[in-house]
Every structure is written in C-alpha cells, then in structure tokens.
Amino acid sequence: MSEVVARGRDWAAALPSIRAVGAAEMRAALPTARRVVVLDDDPTGTQTVRGVPVLTRWEADDIAWAFAQGGPGFFVLTNTRSLSEADAAARNREVASRCLDIAADLGVDLVFASRGDSTLRGHFPLETDVLAAVSAEHGQPIDAVLLAPAYLDAGRVTVDGIHWVRGDDGLRPVAHGEFARDATFGYRSSRLADWVEEKSGGRIPAASVVSVGIDAIRSESAELRAGALVEALRAAHNCQVVVIDAIVDDDLRAATLAVLAAESAGRRVLYRVGPSFVRARLGQGTQPPLSDEELSAIVGTSPVHGLVVVGSHVGVTTRQVERLAADRDLARVELDVARIVEGDAEAHIAEVVAHALVHLDHRLVVITTSRTLRTGADAEASLDISRRVSAALSTTVRRIVADRRPRFVVAKGGITSSDIATVALDIHRAWVRGSLLPGIVSLWQATSGTAEGLAYIVFAGNVGGDSSLAEVVNRLERA
Known part of the structure; x- marks a missing residue:
C-alpha cells in the first residue's frame, strides 16, 4: 500500500x-x-x-x-x-x-x-x-x-x-x-x-x-x-x-x-x-436514480437504436467503452483525430456519418474519437486541438440526428457533453430529470428545438467504474 x-x-x-x-x-x-x-x-x-x-x-x-x-x-x-x-x-x-x-x-x-x-x-x-x-x-x-x-x-x-x-x-x-x-x-x-x-x-x-x-x-x-x-x-x-x-x-x-x-x-x-x-x-438530498417507469416515459418506443458519443480520453472512459463493446453487438465508428487536424476533415466526417446511419436502425452505434490523446506544444495549443475535434464530433452527430433521430443520445466527457447539447442537438432550455446511476450520469430533456423530448444523457469522462457505461446503456435499452 x-x-x-x-x-x-x-x-x-x-x-x-x-x-x-x-x-x-x-x-x-x-x-x-x-x-x-x-x-x-x-x-x-x-x-x-x-x-x-x-x-x-x-x-x-x-x-x-x-x-x-x-x-x-x-x-x-x-x-x-x-x-x-x-x-x-x-x-x-x-x-x-x-x-x-x-x-x-x-x-x-x-x-x-x-x-x-x-x-x-x-x-x-x-x-x-x-x-x-x-x-x-x-x-x-x-x-x-x-x-x-x-x-x-x-x-x-x-x-x-x-x-x-x-x-x-x-x-x-x-x-x-x-x-x-x-x-x-x-x-x-x-x-x-x-x-x-x-x-x-x-x-x-x-x-x-x-x-x-x-x-x-x-x-x-x-x-x-x-x-x-x-x-x-x-x-x-x-x-x-x-x-x-x-x-x-x-x-x-x-x-x-x-x-x-x-x-x-x-x-x-x-x-x-x-x-x-x-x-x-439547492436543498436536495441524495437522489435515487430514475426508476424504470420514469425512464420508459422519457425514452419512448422508437425503433431506431441509441447513439453513444465518446470524446473523453481519461483512462476510465477507455475502459468503459471496451467493456460496453464486450457486452453487446454494436457498431463502433471512429473519428480519426489525425484526419480532423491534418487531413480532409469534411470528407472524413461524411464517411463517419454514412457509416453510422447504415447501422443505427439495427444496433447501438458508438462514435469515438481515436483513443490516442493528441496534445499541442502548450496548453493553448492543446485546447485548440480539443476544440477542433469537438467541433467535428458535434457536426457528425448533428447530421446523424437530422437524418435519423436516435432513441437516446449518451455523451461521454464534459466538453463533449456540452458541445453535443448546444451544437449538435440545439438544446437551449432543458430540465434535469435525474440520474441513471447513484449520484452520477444525469438525464436532460429539452423543452424546445430539434431535440425536444429527446433523452440526452450527460456522462462525465472521469466518473464511474469500468462497467458503468454498459449499465447506463442497459437501462436505456430496457426502457
């Protein structure tokens, strides 16, 4: 020890x-x-x-x-x-x-x-x-x-x-x-x-x-x-x-x-x-996670499967994605950071969107950024890379949702969650409905805009155990 x-x-x-x-x-x-x-x-x-x-x-x-x-x-x-x-x-x-x-x-x-x-x-x-x-x-x-x-x-x-x-x-x-x-x-x-x-x-x-x-x-x-x-x-x-x-x-x-x-x-x-x-x-005590009945009322019965978007690079997120992939049949689509930063970002985004849409009617789709963290020469350069990658990820999700609205969207990572909410889903006002796991992973529901009523799950990159992402997706799919 x-x-x-x-x-x-x-x-x-x-x-x-x-x-x-x-x-x-x-x-x-x-x-x-x-x-x-x-x-x-x-x-x-x-x-x-x-x-x-x-x-x-x-x-x-x-x-x-x-x-x-x-x-x-x-x-x-x-x-x-x-x-x-x-x-x-x-x-x-x-x-x-x-x-x-x-x-x-x-x-x-x-x-x-x-x-x-x-x-x-x-x-x-x-x-x-x-x-x-x-x-x-x-x-x-x-x-x-x-x-x-x-x-x-x-x-x-x-x-x-x-x-x-x-x-x-x-x-x-x-x-x-x-x-x-x-x-x-x-x-x-x-x-x-x-x-x-x-x-x-x-x-x-x-x-x-x-x-x-x-x-x-x-x-x-x-x-x-x-x-x-x-x-x-x-x-x-x-x-x-x-x-x-x-x-x-x-x-x-x-x-x-x-x-x-x-x-x-x-x-x-x-x-x-x-x-x-x-x-x-805010005067609240420790809240139990949303019940299955509450989740069912929010998630609905769309035949389209869910979409998981992963931008976080911390170790626990990588392990959570691997555990999720081991537990189910899913389509995993990678947004290549090198192509976004140095190559033809627009062409690559179009490829990722097309790939995701092929699978969304049949299985869960997980979009990840490439797992090797790319940093700049200093803190500001690193932030710039993060912003460019996040913008590409948001553009990708916006195009997918415009073509085929998923049953739910899970965003993994703090900055990722913000950009997906504001840029990809155009959420301006929402209500925090509750959590999916005790004290972690919140579910928002937009009150207006293209994402009105959509179950949007905010999942920080640095919380939960290795199986937490799989547990969240299991709950949403059962709902």
Missing part, C-alpha cells in the same frame, strides 16, 4: 461523529435565501440533482424563463473549461452581467456558484475573479470565495484542507493522480490552500486562505449563531478564499446552513464548488 493511500485510511479511522443535517432542514432555510445561479463550466455538474432548469444560452428571455420556474436556483452551462482564458473570462462576464441585470429587473437577490471540476481542473481563480468584479460593478462586492470541490458520490472528499480522490486502491491526494497531469489544467498541490497559491501564480498566498476543518463543521452550533465557518465568513473581506472540509452530504448541508447564516447577516459569498455542494445548496 502506498504512503498516500495509507494516510487516507488513517484519517478515516479518526473522524468526529457526523452531525446529522437532513435535506428537509436545508430546504426550510431556503425561502429567505438568495437564488443561486450555477455557472457550470461543463454539463456534468447537474448529475447530483433532479428537477432543476438548465440553460445552454443566456439571452434575456432564457434567463427570465429560468427565474420564472421558481425553486432555489438553476444552471447556466457556460462550457468555459473548453475555452481559452480570454474567452472564458469574456463568457463569465457576459453571463453574470445579464443574470444580475435580469435579477434586478425582477427584484431577485442572487448568488453565483462557479461549478468547477471536482478533480480541480478548470479556470481558477480566473472565473471567480471575473464574477467578483462583475458583482462589484453591480454594487455587490464579494467578501469571501468559498472553495468546496467535493464530489462525494464519486469519492472526491476534502479532509484537513487536502483534497482526495478514490481509486481502485483507496483514497489518495488528488495531485497524485492522472487529473493533475492534465495538459491544460495540470497542478502539483493537493492541499487546497497551496493549490490556490499555485493556480493564482502567488497572487493569493496560501497563508491568506482560511481552512475550516471537519471538526469545526461537525461542531457548528445548531442555532448557527456561532461557529468557525460562520465566523470565518463574517470576518472575510475582499474575496478571501475560505476552504471547507467535506466527507458526507451532512457536512455540506451543515456548511451551507452556516453560509446562509453569514449571508443573512449581509455577507456576500461567491461559491467555487463541485457538484455535491450544489445539491446541498
């Missing part, structure tokens, strides 16, 4: 008792709380919730529609993880400004959640910097940036200010895994205060980051008139970063109640969080 995994097991044996905080207690605090707008840097932040609106564009009428649906909040898919820093900053500014303007017109007080990856990839602190600047310009200066990247359903937890991920051999600090070697968003630090300093280039020193540990969160007073997190947020100023530990949902609900207490006292908090905090902040 490695030292890092051993340490993960050591602290697990010495934790304080959980302070039980139910979802009902959380919901009771929401009627007087600010409405939360979740700016999601890819679509996978929705996989822990159900019954929540999601927008993939941010025209004034779209945002007004989302506010009109009621409830404690909604998602706006910004897909900024696929963008350059400059474009990500511009998109955050545009979305935040429009949301604040519409909220002011409606008399709504809102708070922003910048939903980032639970394995710490993404544009941080750039996105929170932009959101804080826009908020200040609208007369709402930010006091604290709450950093809570935990994704409990996928085994990503924070203890003693260190972020951990679960693998086959147990828990290990996040910087010891493949995610930290990401070509665009790589990093060296697992302690979140050090990670903040690293990602900010030293502008935010680790010493300025306040870390509120699991002992403090589990001992927060029930009345929330005192406690380490409440006091940290009340004392914070000028976007001070506050890190919280979290191991179970009760921890996040306890922390969220403390956040609401600080906000009710006038503090302005900006959230940089993983999917589990969003679930707590």
Whole structure:
C-alpha cells in the first residue's frame, strides 16, 4: 500500500461523529435565501440533482424563463473549461452581467456558484475573479470565495484542507493522480490552500486562505449563531478564499446552513464548488436514480437504436467503452483525430456519418474519437486541438440526428457533453430529470428545438467504474 493511500485510511479511522443535517432542514432555510445561479463550466455538474432548469444560452428571455420556474436556483452551462482564458473570462462576464441585470429587473437577490471540476481542473481563480468584479460593478462586492470541490458520490472528499480522490486502491491526494497531469489544467498541490497559491501564480498566498476543518463543521452550533465557518465568513473581506472540509452530504448541508447564516447577516459569498455542494445548496438530498417507469416515459418506443458519443480520453472512459463493446453487438465508428487536424476533415466526417446511419436502425452505434490523446506544444495549443475535434464530433452527430433521430443520445466527457447539447442537438432550455446511476450520469430533456423530448444523457469522462457505461446503456435499452 502506498504512503498516500495509507494516510487516507488513517484519517478515516479518526473522524468526529457526523452531525446529522437532513435535506428537509436545508430546504426550510431556503425561502429567505438568495437564488443561486450555477455557472457550470461543463454539463456534468447537474448529475447530483433532479428537477432543476438548465440553460445552454443566456439571452434575456432564457434567463427570465429560468427565474420564472421558481425553486432555489438553476444552471447556466457556460462550457468555459473548453475555452481559452480570454474567452472564458469574456463568457463569465457576459453571463453574470445579464443574470444580475435580469435579477434586478425582477427584484431577485442572487448568488453565483462557479461549478468547477471536482478533480480541480478548470479556470481558477480566473472565473471567480471575473464574477467578483462583475458583482462589484453591480454594487455587490464579494467578501469571501468559498472553495468546496467535493464530489462525494464519486469519492472526491476534502479532509484537513487536502483534497482526495478514490481509486481502485483507496483514497489518495488528488495531485497524485492522472487529473493533475492534465495538459491544460495540470497542478502539483493537493492541499487546497497551496493549490490556490499555485493556480493564482502567488497572487493569493496560501497563508491568506482560511481552512475550516471537519471538526469545526461537525461542531457548528445548531442555532448557527456561532461557529468557525460562520465566523470565518463574517470576518472575510475582499474575496478571501475560505476552504471547507467535506466527507458526507451532512457536512455540506451543515456548511451551507452556516453560509446562509453569514449571508443573512449581509455577507456576500461567491461559491467555487463541485457538484455535491450544489445539491446541498439547492436543498436536495441524495437522489435515487430514475426508476424504470420514469425512464420508459422519457425514452419512448422508437425503433431506431441509441447513439453513444465518446470524446473523453481519461483512462476510465477507455475502459468503459471496451467493456460496453464486450457486452453487446454494436457498431463502433471512429473519428480519426489525425484526419480532423491534418487531413480532409469534411470528407472524413461524411464517411463517419454514412457509416453510422447504415447501422443505427439495427444496433447501438458508438462514435469515438481515436483513443490516442493528441496534445499541442502548450496548453493553448492543446485546447485548440480539443476544440477542433469537438467541433467535428458535434457536426457528425448533428447530421446523424437530422437524418435519423436516435432513441437516446449518451455523451461521454464534459466538453463533449456540452458541445453535443448546444451544437449538435440545439438544446437551449432543458430540465434535469435525474440520474441513471447513484449520484452520477444525469438525464436532460429539452423543452424546445430539434431535440425536444429527446433523452440526452450527460456522462462525465472521469466518473464511474469500468462497467458503468454498459449499465447506463442497459437501462436505456430496457426502457
């Protein structure tokens, strides 16, 4: 057993008792709380919730529609993880400004959640910097940036200010895994205060980051008139970063109640969080997957088979695709990245579309990008390659769906899921109906456009076990 995994097991044996905080207690605090707008840097932040609106564009009428649906909040898919820093900053500014303007017109007080990856990839602190600047310009200066990247359903937890991920051999600090070697968003630090300093280039020193540990969160007073997190947020100023530990949902609900207490006292908090905090902040508990009856009502009885689209290159995705192929008769079609980047992309896309259409009436079709990851000379060049390949994949799917609407579409990978939703399927407004596996893999249903009513499954590249993709497809095919 490695030292890092051993340490993960050591602290697990010495934790304080959980302070039980139910979802009902959380919901009771929401009627007087600010409405939360979740700016999601890819679509996978929705996989822990159900019954929540999601927008993939941010025209004034779209945002007004989302506010009109009621409830404690909604998602706006910004897909900024696929963008350059400059474009990500511009998109955050545009979305935040429009949301604040519409909220002011409606008399709504809102708070922003910048939903980032639970394995710490993404544009941080750039996105929170932009959101804080826009908020200040609208007369709402930010006091604290709450950093809570935990994704409990996928085994990503924070203890003693260190972020951990679960693998086959147990828990290990996040910087010891493949995610930290990401070509665009790589990093060296697992302690979140050090990670903040690293990602900010030293502008935010680790010493300025306040870390509120699991002992403090589990001992927060029930009345929330005192406690380490409440006091940290009340004392914070000028976007001070506050890190919280979290191991179970009760921890996040306890922390969220403390956040609401600080906000009710006038503090302005900006959230940089993983999917589990969003679930707590929206007042939802751990949700069971959609039932077979619910799936049947959504999927319908089309004779055309389903379409699975795979863009993610992380190891677990590759293994999931191989397991899926071993379990059934399917047509596997590959989009060759070399031909997209260096050859005749249009001719190759036409070939892939034709091949897929031949098979879609008879069997499941799986479209993958070639499995050898192609990177550029630097982070920006790598992002450019990713964008070009994703654009080709979206064009391919758009042409397939226009010719033959599949029974369902599964998109594997965060950026892939966003581009397929917005470019290939033209989804502008949708509802998150729920998950297909416990806490992971969300099903969206569009409310308008060419994909209206289609079962669209958002499956992050970095979650699930080797058999999870096969399990999802099995459920959809049975439905």
